[in-house]
Amino acid sequence: MKIPEYVGPCAFGIKTGVVLPGCDLKSMILKETKRINKDGLLDTGDALCVTESIVARAQENYITTDEVAKEIRAKLNLKPDSKLGILFPILSRNRFSLILKGLAKAVPRGEIILQLSHPNDEVGNQLIPPEVSEKISNNGRDIIKPEDLEKEYTHPITNINYMQYYNDIIEKEGAKSTLIISNEPINILEYNPDGVLCADIHTRDKNQAKLSPKVKTCTLQGLFNDSNRKAWSEWGLLGSNMSSENELKLAPYKSDEFACDLQKEIYGTTGKQIEIIISGDGAYKDPSSGIYELADPQPAFGTTPGLRNLMREGVKYKFLIDLYHKQGKSEEEILKLIEKESQAKKGTNDQIETEGTTPRKIEDILASLADLVSGSADAGTPLILIKSI
Incomplete structure (x- = not known):
């Protein structure tokens, strides 16, 4: 089946067999690309997205909560009775609960000081309603404890x-749990932690820089x-996920190398030069x-390499259609002029015709x-073929 010329960019979820730990993933993907090529769906210039989850699984990239405990103790020089500060973790059973379990295991006779942001975590999960957060801020209260709130609040979607939930995880491992709510990172220092883990994702370096002059710190990375x-x-x-009750799957290692090796093998088998992405969450x-x-x-x-540091290029069709229509074209x-304009603007920074088109990295x-087609739809398609990129 050949894609008609009148079809623009499109994406297909590719079903594969079950990917097990330690399997030969490249051979599995190569088998699928041969089939795609045989059916006339593979062309030079396409992109194949491989979910990071199956790459990490094939690499057997797993750790236990006991290993998390050992790692954080070594990194921050903690003892079983130390105080460990944890700054701005996201609210997620899949992403953070097992990490927290391992961290609590590190100080079974000590204390976890857990500082959460409000009203949401950094990815938008609600801790308390925005109006409650605003009221607290207007009252000038910089640090709040759960007992200071008028009632208990649950996540509006998970109802947790x-x-x-986090308090119970900590106490189950024997550690004392001290939970505070504040958007100011340095407030965690008022509780005299022996070390602080900056558990945030996208703001980790900024917050570590604020705390590191005063206390030993590290990030999830x-x-x-x-x-x-x-x-x-x-x-x-970062990027780890719950795998079982006491095991986490890390993000894959050497993903660029995996992508390049796979690209070479696909070219050698099909003669098609395609780009490879090891994809995670969509932005x-x-x-x-x-x-x-x-x-x-x-x-x-x-x-x-063909996708690195490559920004989305193009022209603002709506702007140009209206412009040329008013000129009596x-x-x-109009179609010929837009095509000519599109070719002329490649590799330039002219913002007039591209106004309103936000520059973004092609890989993002x-x-x-790919995440929308595969991960968020839970479609059982860990490979996504994207055409006309």
Whole structure:
């Protein structure tokens, strides 16, 4: 089946067999691309997105909560009775609950000081209603404790009280739980922690810089990022997911290398030069829930060189159609002029015809599209073929 010329950019979810830990993933993907090519759907210039989850699974990139405990103790020089501060974790059973379990195991006779932001975490999960947050701020209260709130609040979608949920995880491991709500990072220092883990994702470096002159700190990226280990990632614990009751799956390691090797093998087999993306969460905000989906450090964990630092290019069709129509151009003339304009603007920074078209990295757009087609739809298609990129 050949895609008709009148079809623009489009994406297809590709079903594969079950990807198990330790499997030969490249051979599995190569088998699928041969089939895609045989059916006339593969062309030079296409992009193939591979979800990071199956790459990490094939790499057997797993760690346990006991290993998390050992890692944080070594990184921050903690003892079983130390005080560990945890700053701005996101509210997520899948993403953070097991990490928290491992952190609490590190100080079973000590204390966890857990500081949450309000009204939401950094990706939009609501801790308390915005009107409650505003009232607190207007009253000049910089630090709030759960008992200071008028009532208990649950997440509007999951219906979970994350303050209680995280508190229970900590206390189950024997540690004392001290939970505070504040948007000012340095407030955690009032509780005299022996070390602080900056558990935020996109603001981690900024907040670590604020705290590191006063206390020993590290970020989630600073844990399990040693390539000498069996299980590791350049992103550390960022991008990790719950795998079982006591096991986490890290983000894949050496994703760029995997993408480049796969590109070469596909070219050698099919003769088609395509781009490869190892994709994670899409970078978009859900308009109904207000949740920003990007719980991974970035949408693409790895890409082939043809996509790196490449920005979306193009012209503003609506602007040019109206402009040329007012000049009395015919439909045929407008189409030719837009095509000519599009070719002329490639690689330039002329903003007149592209006004309103927000510059974005191509890899982010493609990875976000792949997540919408595969991950967010839970379609069982860990490969996404994108055409006419």
